[in-house]
Amino acid sequence: MDAVDPLKVITMKTKTFLLSFLLGAPLLATQNTDGTEYKAPRLAGDSLAIKPLEKPKNDEVSSLEEIFTKGKVKGLLRYSMQNRNSNYNTLEKPSSSTDRQGYSAFGGYLGFESAAFYNISAGVTFYTAQKMFNNDVFADGTLGGLAEENGKAKSYTALGEAFIKYKDTQNDLRFGRREMPNYRFISLSNIRFSPLTHQGATYENTTLKNTKFIFGYIDAQKNRNAEEFTDMVNAARVKENSSTGRNLIRGDYDPENYDAAGNYVGEDKAMYMFSTAWTPENFTAEVWDYYVEDFVNTIYLYTDYTLPVDNELALTFAAQYAKQDDVGDHVAGSVDTWFYGLKAQAAWKSGITAFASMNQVEYNENSYDGGTIFVRWGTPQMFNSFQTQDSELAGTKSYGVGVQFELGHMGIIPNTVIRFRHAYYDMPDALGDYFAAQDRSETTFDLRYSFSKNDGFGIFTEMKGLSMQLRVAYDNFRTDYDFDAYKNLHGFDFERVSDDFVDTRLYIDYLF
Amino acid sequence: MLKKTLLLLLSSLSTLFAVSVEDAFTNGSINGKMELFYYNIEKDNTPKAYATALGGALKYITDTQQPFFATFGFHTSNPVGENENKTKTSLFNNDKDGEPLHALSEANIAYQVTGRVMKLGNLIFNTPMMNEDTTRIVPWSYQGFTYTGKVTKETQVQLKYIWNIRNHTSSEYTKMSASGEIGDAGITMLSFHHMNKDRYNLQAYYYYAPDLYSTFVAQADYSILYSDLLYCFGIQWFKSGNGGEFNKRENLDGGDDINLIATKLSIDGDDWLASLSYSQNFGLSGMRKGYGGLTKTYTTSMVANGRANYKPETWMLKVHYDLPLSEIHSEVALWLTDTKVHDERGKSFFAHYMHYKHSFTKELSLYVRYEHINYDEPKNNDATYFRFITTYKF
Numbered sequence: 001m002d003a004v005d006p007l008k009v010i011t012m013k014t015k016t017f018l019l020s021f022l023l024g025a026p027l028l029a030t031q032n033t034d035g036t037e038y039k040a041p042r043l044a045g046d047s048l049a050i051k052p053l054e055k056p057k058n059d060e061v062s063s064l065e066e067i068f069t070k071g072k073v074k075g076l077l078r079y080s081m082q083n084r085n086s087n088y089n090t091l092e093k094p095s096s097s098t099d100r101q102g103y104s105a106f107g108g109y110l111g112f113e114s115a116a117f118y119n120i121s122a123g124v125t126f127y128t129a130q131k132m133f134n135n136d137v138f139a140d141g142t143l144g145g146l147a148e149e150n151g152k153a154k155s156y157t158a159l160g161e162a163f164i165k166y167k168d169t170q171n172d173l174r175f176g177r178r179e180m181p182n183y184r185f186i187s188l189s190n191i192r193f194s195p196l197t198h199q200g201a202t203y204e205n206t207t208l209k210n211t212k213f214i215f216g217y218i219d220a221q222k223n224r225n226a227e228e229f230t231d232m233v234n235a236a237r238v239k240e241n242s243s244t245g246r247n248l249i250r251g252d253y254d255p256e257n258y259d260a261a262g263n264y265v266g267e268d269k270a271m272y273m274f275s276t277a278w279t280p281e282n283f284t285a286e287v288w289d290y291y292v293e294d295f296v297n298t299i300y301l302y303t304d305y306t307l308p309v310d311n312e313l314a315l316t317f318a319a320q321y322a323k324q325d326d327v328g329d330h331v332a333g334s335v336d337t338w339f340y341g342l343k344a345q346a347a348w349k350s351g352i353t354a355f356a357s358m359n360q361v362e363y364n365e366n367s368y369d370g371g372t373i374f375v376r377w378g379t380p381q382m383f384n385s386f387q388t389q390d391s392e393l394a395g396t397k398s399y400g401v402g403v404q405f406e407l408g409h410m411g412i413i414p415n416t417v418i419r420f421r422h423a424y425y426d427m428p429d430a431l432g433d434y435f436a437a438q439d440r441s442e443t444t445f446d447l448r449y450s451f452s453k454n455d456g457f458g459i460f461t462e463m464k465g466l467s468m469q470l471r472v473a474y475d476n477f478r479t480d481y482d483f484d485a486y487k488n489l490h491g492f493d494f495e496r497v498s499d500d501f502v503d504t505r506l507y508i509d510y511l512f
Numbered sequence: 513m514l515k516k517t518l519l520l521l522l523s524s525l526s527t528l529f530a531v532s533v534e535d536a537f538t539n540g541s542i543n544g545k546m547e548l549f550y551y552n553i554e555k556d557n558t559p560k561a562y563a564t565a566l567g568g569a570l571k572y573i574t575d576t577q578q579p580f581f582a583t584f585g586f587h588t589s590n591p592v593g594e595n596e597n598k599t600k601t602s603l604f605n606n607d608k609d610g611e612p613l614h615a616l617s618e619a620n621i622a623y624q625v626t627g628r629v630m631k632l633g634n635l636i637f638n639t640p641m642m643n644e645d646t647t648r649i650v651p652w653s654y655q656g657f658t659y660t661g662k663v664t665k666e667t668q669v670q671l672k673y674i675w676n677i678r679n680h681t682s683s684e685y686t687k688m689s690a691s692g693e694i695g696d697a698g699i700t701m702l703s704f705h706h707m708n709k710d711r712y713n714l715q716a717y718y719y720y721a722p723d724l725y726s727t728f729v730a731q732a733d734y735s736i737l738y739s740d741l742l743y744c745f746g747i748q749w750f751k752s753g754n755g756g757e758f759n760k761r762e763n764l765d766g767g768d769d770i771n772l773i774a775t776k777l778s779i780d781g782d783d784w785l786a787s788l789s790y791s792q793n794f795g796l797s798g799m800r801k802g803y804g805g806l807t808k809t810y811t812t813s814m815v816a817n818g819r820a821n822y823k824p825e826t827w828m829l830k831v832h833y834d835l836p837l838s839e840i841h842s843e844v845a846l847w848l849t850d851t852k853v854h855d856e857r858g859k860s861f862f863a864h865y866m867h868y869k870h871s872f873t874k875e876l877s878l879y880v881r882y883e884h885i886n887y888d889e890p891k892n893n894d895a896t897y898f899r900f901i902t903t904y905k906f
Contacts, residue, residue: 075572107616112544465534512538
């Protein structure tokens with residue numbers, strides 16, 4: 001076999017890629033390097049639940065002694081850092097060199113799940129993030145990457161999973177605390193060091209073909225950098241007032257439920273969850289309901305349809321709608337808001353995926369925080385939830401575009417996927433708007449590199465072995481507002497005044 | 513040419529690294545335990561304390577056949593059911609008023625060559641004045657560097673340097689030892705251990721902690737089989753000094769005036785064991801926990817011991833009897849402790865202790881422990897301690 005000049009190969013592949021890109025037509029293979037069938041990524045936004053690693057099925061054993069000896073181990077070693085160099089709060093606090101947020105940490109998780117005995121198994125997972133290098137430079141906080149104490153970054157260790165599971169071909173019943181990656185508003189939001197985990201009971205049934213029913217009772221959530229679980233009102237980050245003194249709660253509520261700092265200290269509240277999903281070929285329709293007692297009910301509808309244009313190109317169209325209303329004793333006052341979104345995606349089997357999307361959120365000054373959607377139980381579901389902007393704030397109209405190149409699959413740079421996105425967030429910003437916010441845009445770049453796979457993965461795919469992820473976002477805020485006039489009119493500062501900032505995140509993972 | 517060579521080199525290194533690391537994890541091993549622990553403390557004129565903890569440990573070690581290997585170990589202890597004054601049981605996170613305790617007890621990387629091992633990171637180990645203390649679910653652990661090497665087939669030396677310590681009721685590594693702050697100088701330990709498998713066992717340790725206090729420990733044990741009975745004789749000496757900035761001489765857990773001599777004689781029969789121990793601390797400093805864990809003296813019961821401050825002199829009788837109830841192990845024990853102090857500030861007492869230990873299988877065991885301490889002076893509250901522990905190891 002002749003020796004291959006790697007530089008020549010790279011030059012050839014680059015030309016092929018450029019030609020492919022300019023023509024907008026696929027010229028390359030439709031199979032992954034390892035022989036598996038190439039599948040276009042699901043809608044390429046952060047907004048969707050990230051598909052978790054396909055876990056090996058638990059061994060079924062016939063004796064109690066074997067449930068531990070044939071159990072499965074899972075582990076992640078991770079170095080991660082985030083740096084957000086910003087001019088936040090230019091009105092309340094003049095910017096300075098200390099305006100940095102972020103963290104630098106090493107850790108991961110270690111978990112064990114027993115083998116199944118009569119379809120019953122149990123598992124535990126510990127999560128930890130330990131400070132690494134100089135965290136004192138992040139004087140403005142860790143952004144949830146590490147715990148914090150007296151303004152200083154702090155390591156944490158938590159028992160994030162401890163569950164019992166019954167699973168057969170059609171039924172999946174779990175009790176305890178665990179990662180819940182696939183329940184839309186309840187999901188991992190794994191964008192710092194550790195994911196969110198939730199506690200409760202869930203039941204999934206797939207008796208009917210292409211149909212899944214899910215029932216859940218979730219009474220607590222462990223935030224990313226927390227050691228303990230908190231109830232579902234605190235998990236939603238409900239506050240009585242904003243940092244500038246703006247009243248977030250609208251309508252009647254019991255102030256006794258809040259402490260002097262505006263944090264919810266009332267009775268713990270749990271969430272009841274129901275979902276049905278119908279997924280015949282190329283089509284998805286999902287209905288979700290999340291009912292948090294005495295707080296808020298969320299109805300979420302989602303649908304997508306994939307149109308295979310030819311053997312190389314697939315178009316996907318998606319729509320989403322959610323409605324939130326207060327319920328019971330309405331501990332967070334009145335909630336009456338909604339959002340919707342539309343998205344179109346084109347995926348070529350050559351490894352190029354492009355999309356465009358829009359979202360709109362209700363603006364209602366009689367709803368909590370002007371109609372801002374409660375999303376902090378998981379990954380924000382809005383199509384235009386990008387790296388730092390989630391498109392969930394009151395009255396947001398957002399428009400986003402993006403393109404992803406699977407460079408390994410295209411034969412240009414082995415083992416690599418990159419993605420570019422840009423979105424504009426049009427906010428309610430009239431002087432009289434009580435919940436006014438600055439218009440802003442976000443441009444992002446993501447890179448994922450695997451040391452073990454050439455292709456067949458995306459920016460967030462869980463992969464065994466060593467991999468690296470780099471994410472950079474540039475956020476630009478409009479600042480040509482009359483902030484003083486706003487303060488004179490409303491009696492408090494314009495909320496969270498920002499200039500522009502760069503948010504950088506790095507993950508080096510070894511998953512086993 | 514240079515570029516090609518560089519690319520090939522990088523490619524080879526990448527492949528080598530990937531294969532080697534993958535092997536290390538593929539051939540790794542995991543073990544763990546689950547534990548249910550009930551603890552009740554009753555003292556005269558003091559509110560009682562009781563709690564039940566459910567927890568355990570999970571530990572993963574990469575392939576130890578490779579020169580480099582890593583260990584990751586977590587411990588957890590969570591309150592379940594009713595409890596009162598649970599922080600007094602030392603089962604949970606006392607930094608957070610008795611909330612669940614989760615600790616990264618081990619996270620270290622090791623390098624080994626024949627007969628020598630170096631480890632760096634979070635460590636668990638056992639030495640007389642600095643150890644894990646297995647009397648709760650979550651042990652003590654230490655952050656630092658350790659070297660263990662064999663000098664001869666029967667002789668081993670250890671060097672440790674510890675800069676942070678995590679106590680068994682906390683998840684944080686800090687400069688705080690059981691006896692006080694260790695300062696920036698930390699604790700350096702050098703030890704020598706010579707073990708003749710059939711006859712004798714010689715150990716010596718020196719702990720250098722200039723900001724706290726330094727300690728020398730020596731121990732010799734000798735055993736001989738005679739008429740189907742195993743006779744063992746041992747002697748220990750603990751001596752501290754060089755008090756530093758954070759030293760507190762009269763501290764119960766340790767100070768610069770420890771001067772304790774202990775001796776033990778035991779006879780081990782087929783299904784029974786009896787031992788008589790004696791210790792006297794001629795110093796004002798106690799040595800209950802030393803730098804961390806529980807100090808390993810012969811006169812140690814569940815709670816009662818001869819390691820306190822203010823010059824205690826202690827006799828301890830221990831009798832164990834194996835019960836024919838299990839194929840693995842089943843025993844009952846009675847221990848009696850008599851302590852008299854030679855300083856009026858100390859506490860003299862008499863204690864009796866009983867336990868029942870039963871292994872249902874290799875993995876599953878039960879351990880029931882009871883101790884009552886009766887103090888000579890009425891001002892010191894008599895105390896009763898009861899622990900019920902079930903453990904499953906895998």
